[in-house]
Amino acid sequence: MLKAGRLWALGAMSGTSLDGVDAALIETDGQDIFAFGDTAYRAYSDAERAVLKAALGRWPGDDLAEAEAVVMAAHIEVLQGFDRGALVGFHGQTLAHEPRGRGTHQIGDGAVLAEALNRPVVWDFRSADIELGGQGAPLAPFYHFACARHIGADAPLAFLNLGGVGNITWVDPRCARPEDEGALLAFDTGPANAPINDLMMARRGEPYDRDGRLAKRGNVVDGALELFLDEPYFMAMPPKSLDRDAFADMIGLVGELSDADAVATLTGMVAAAVLRGMEHCPTPPERMLVTGGGRHNPVMMDMLGAALDCPVEPVEAVGLDGDMLEAQAFAFLAVRVARGLPTSVRGTTGVRAAVSGGILSRPEGQ
Numbered sequence: 302m303l304k305a306g307r308l309w310a311l312g313a314m315s316g317t318s319l320d321g322v323d324a325a326l327i328e329t330d331g332q333d334i335f336a337f338g339d340t341a342y343r344a345y346s347d348a349e350r351a352v353l354k355a356a357l358g359r360w361p362g363d364d365l366a367e368a369e370a371v372v373m374a375a376h377i378e379v380l381q382g383f384d385r386g387a388l389v390g391f392h393g394q395t396l397a398h399e400p401r402g403r404g405t406h407q408i409g410d411g412a413v414l415a416e417a418l419n420r421p422v423v424w425d426f427r428s429a430d431i432e433l434g435g436q437g438a439p440l441a442p443f444y445h446f447a448c449a450r451h452i453g454a455d456a457p458l459a460f461l462n463l464g465g466v467g468n469i470t471w472v473d474p475r476c477a478r479p480e481d482e483g484a485l486l487a488f489d490t491g492p493a494n495a496p497i498n499d500l501m502m503a504r505r506g507e508p509y510d511r512d513g514r515l516a517k518r519g520n521v522v523d524g525a526l527e528l529f530l531d532e533p534y535f536m537a538m539p540p541k542s543l544d545r546d547a548f549a550d551m552i553g554l555v556g557e558l559s560d561a562d563a564v565a566t567l568t569g570m571v572a573a574a575v576l577r578g579m580e581h582c583p584t585p586p587e588r589m590l591v592t593g594g595g596r597h598n599p600v601m602m603d604m605l606g607a608a609l610d611c612p613v614e615p616v617e618a619v620g621l622d623g624d625m626l627e628a629q630a631f632a633f634l635a636v637r638v639a640r641g642l643p644t645s646v647r648g649t650t651g652v653r654a655a656v657s658g659g660i661l662s663r664p665e666g667q
């Protein structure tokens with residue numbers, strides 16, 4: 302086990318929107334953040350993305366050699382560019398997520414990565430949590446707690462990640478540790494960019510609605526929005542988490558609409574799902590800090606701002622990097638795992654007892 306003390310750790314995240322690999326360095330002891338370091342991004346090519354897309358929904362035992370090779374090559378390429386980072390946190394690529402069924406499935410082999418980088422790698426962050434009855438997601442909340450302390454927050458606030466899927470973390474920074482009762486409540490709010498990206502690709506051959514340009518020209522259609530909000534998921538109490546394609550049917554709800562109205566309505570659904578999620582927060586947060594690609598979409602941000610009672614701002618408002626927060630989170634979690642500290646609790650994933658989720662693989666001879 303790693304001794305207490307600060308170190309530079311390198312984290313890598315390949316998220317559900319399948320855009321690419323984010324990598325970031327942070328200096329941490331697994332509790333506090335001391336400094337942020339370099340970051341890098343390696344986009345997937347269209348051909349690579351198509352391979353990953355075709356592998357979604359697959360489980361161990363299926364032939365995934367091609368997808369595995371894409372994930373490993375992209376990670377090795379981007380991580381080899383960092384000379385700092387004594388420990389690596391490697392999330393891998395989620396292909397399927399069924400916490401109450403077959404479990405959760407991330408591809409990418411941390412032992413192979415450890416040899417390629419000649420550094421210890423922590424990986425398979427979600428399985429241990431699921432084995433103890435948790436959802437295996439979201440896992441960024443322990444890092445959100447550290448961020449809240451880092452920015453000097455003194456009242457409950459929320460972090461909202463708008464990736465392929467949306468997830469929210471309500472944080473009480475007055476608690477001493479993230480594992481303390483009442484410090485965190487987190488869950489996936491609903492779909493975020495994934496259905497928008499899928500619709501843009503299907504109808505226009507474009508990967509996403511850049512800057513909300515198409516949504517801006519359309520109107521939210523109430524009938525479709527109401528049908529969407531009838532989904533029992535929104536009423537269900539946390540813990541809860543979602544597969545990327547759990548709401549793939551929502552594209553059907555907008556199937557008859559013009560491109561602009563369809564995208565505007567899918568964008569409105571993201572904000573409406575977050576608003577429904579707020580009902581589950583223990584107290585209204587003082588502010589909502591938004592991370593992930595959705596914060597670059599002004600239509601999505603305006604809809605959120607109009608729906609919520611608190612200020613909604615990108616995390617850059619407090620000096621954080623919203624494109625790299627998840628990569629930093631897995632660097633931070635790697636240090637926690639290496640030190641034997643918990644990475645999830647009942648309030649974040651519903652796990653029966655606090656668990657330190659992840660495997661540590663060392664290169665031969667270390």
Ligand SMILES: Nc1ncnc2c1ncn2[C@@H]1O[C@H](COP(=O)(O)OP(=O)(O)OP(=O)(O)O)[C@@H](O)[C@H]1O
Pocket residue numbers: 315316317318319320462463464465466467494495497498509510511512513592593594595597598599627
């Ligand atoms: N300028 C922009 N305008 C509109 N949408 C954007 C913009 N930039 C990014 N996005 C959206 O954000 C997505 C990428 O978000 P992000 O990188 O946070 O996702 P992820 O990390 O893959 O997902 P997850 O957090 O669910 O694992 C893009 O696919 C796109 O839909």
Ligand SMILES: CC(=O)N[C@H]1[C@@H]2OC[C@@H](O2)[C@@H](O)[C@@H]1O[C@H](C)C(=O)O
Pocket residue numbers: 316317395398405437438439440441442462464465466467468489542543627
């Ligand atoms: C199973 C899985 O990969 N879930 C992702 C996904 O993307 C957003 C949301 O759904 C969240 O639950 C999680 O990612 C972030 C990094 C998390 O675990 O906190």
